[in-house]
Amino acid sequence: xxxxxxxxxxxxxxxxxxxxxxxxxxxxxxxxxxxxxxxxxxxxxxxxxxxxxxxxxxxxxxxxxxxxxxxxxxxxxxxxxxxxxxxxxxxxxxxxxxxxxxxxxxxxxxxxxxxxxxxxxxxxxxxxxxxxxxxxxxxxxxxxxxxxxxxxxxxxxxxxxxxxxxxxxxxxxxxxxxxxxxxxxxxxxxxxxxxxxxxxxxxxxxxxxxxxxxxxxxxxxxxxxxxxxxxxxxxxxxxxxxxxxxxxxxxxxxxxxxxxxxxxxxxxxxxxxxxxxxxxxxxxxx
Amino acid sequence: xxxxxxxxxxxxxxxxxxxxxxxxxxxxxxxxxxxxxxxxxxxxxxxxxxxxxxxxxxxxxxxxxx
Numbered sequence: 001x002x003x004x005x006x007x008x009x010x011x012x013x014x015x016x017x018x019x020x021x022x023x024x025x026x027x028x029x030x031x032x033x034x035x036x037x038x039x040x041x042x043x044x045x046x047x048x049x050x051x052x053x054x055x056x057x058x059x060x061x062x063x064x065x066x067x068x069x070x071x072x073x074x075x076x077x078x079x080x081x082x083x084x085x086x087x088x089x090x091x092x093x094x095x096x097x098x099x100x101x102x103x104x105x106x107x108x109x110x111x112x113x114x115x116x117x118x119x120x121x122x123x124x125x126x127x128x129x130x131x132x133x134x135x136x137x138x139x140x141x142x143x144x145x146x147x148x149x150x151x152x153x154x155x156x157x158x159x160x161x162x163x164x165x166x167x168x169x170x171x172x173x174x175x176x177x178x179x180x181x182x183x184x185x186x187x188x189x190x191x192x193x194x195x196x197x198x199x200x201x202x203x204x205x206x207x208x209x210x211x212x213x214x215x216x217x218x219x220x221x222x223x224x225x226x227x228x229x230x231x232x233x234x235x236x237x238x239x240x241x242x243x244x245x246x247x248x249x250x251x252x253x254x255x256x257x258x259x260x261x262x263x264x265x266x267x268x269x270x271x272x273x274x275x276x277x278x279x280x281x282x283x284x285x286x
Numbered sequence: 287x288x289x290x291x292x293x294x295x296x297x298x299x300x301x302x303x304x305x306x307x308x309x310x311x312x313x314x315x316x317x318x319x320x321x322x323x324x325x326x327x328x329x330x331x332x333x334x335x336x337x338x339x340x341x342x343x344x345x346x347x348x349x350x351x352x
Contacts, residue, residue: 010329010337017337020344027347028301035290035297214292278297280290 032201032283034192041275042187044158045178049151050074054171061165065156072167076152083149086142093138097131104128159185188264188273190221192281193257202226206283208262213278220265227259308343
């Protein structure tokens with residue numbers, strides 16, 4: 001009897017240990033959690049649409065701006081001159097059109113059919129039409145000059161915070177070259193890089209609990225999308241268009257990590273988020 | 287809830303703390319059973335000790351492991 005009790009007690013504890021141990025194993029290996037999560041945000045890169053010297057920088061680094069706030073101003077003297085030229089061209093073409101019209105209409109009104117041939121009259125009419133087209137062309141150029149002049153003032157495209165501002169008064173900026181970036185307000189979200197072994201347990205709409213590195217507060221959110229693809233370096237090719245296939249070990253392989261985007265529920269005021277911060281993510285299983 | 291341990295900017299798995307906790311608990315259990323002279327009721331002592339450690343670990347992971 002004593003022997004049976006001894007064996008039974010030990011086996012009971014061992015059985016519980018097997019169950020508990022397999023639970024711990026599954027918890028770590030197969031429940032949808034990751035420590036490889038990052039805070040992200042929508043970043044707008046701002047480039048001027050015209051080239052020139054920067055005459056005024058109206059914002060500071062990390063400053064909050066509203067949509068339409070001026071960011072910086074580009075020297076507009078050249079664009080003023082181009083605008084004035086285009087305006088003068090319009091006036092010139094306007095006069096040319098008036099002249100051509102006047103010539104045509106005065107010939108048209110002649111009662112004596114001998115005074116002008118049909119062919120000459122047609123030439124005057126065509127001259128008038130072409131003067132009309134040249135006026136339209138000059139107007140379009142004026143409009144372009146006006147747009148350029150307007151765009152010497154660069155404004156914020158959305159509400160946000162200015163980042164990476166190294167622009168100084170006097171710098172020369174080129175059209176289309178980014179000079180600063182803006183993080184859109186309230187556009188923060190989280191991307192979790194889940195191992196492919198856990199990906200089948202991730203569903204869109206699943207609720208997520210996240211903790212920032214070094215913080216105890218829990219952020220809440222919802223899975224909004226799972227990336228449909230990641231780069232496969234084996235598909236890149238060399239100069240001869242042959243695939244660059246990587247060597248791999250046969251006995252060990254690393255799980256790929258797939259980005260999963262998570263929308264954040266409203267974050268408490270006292271928690272500061274910066275894009276790029278590390279978060280740990282736990283998805284609640286249904 | 288115990289999360290990753292930040293130490294000098296590096297993150298460590300909470301298991302780094304949870305495993306020693308379980309180990310200490312199972313050592314205490316072993317010592318207590320020895321003092322109370324209950325170890326004679328155990329059939330295979332090594333099996334029992336390992337099993338106790340795994341049980342403690344599971345309980346601790348459940349309670350603190352998030």
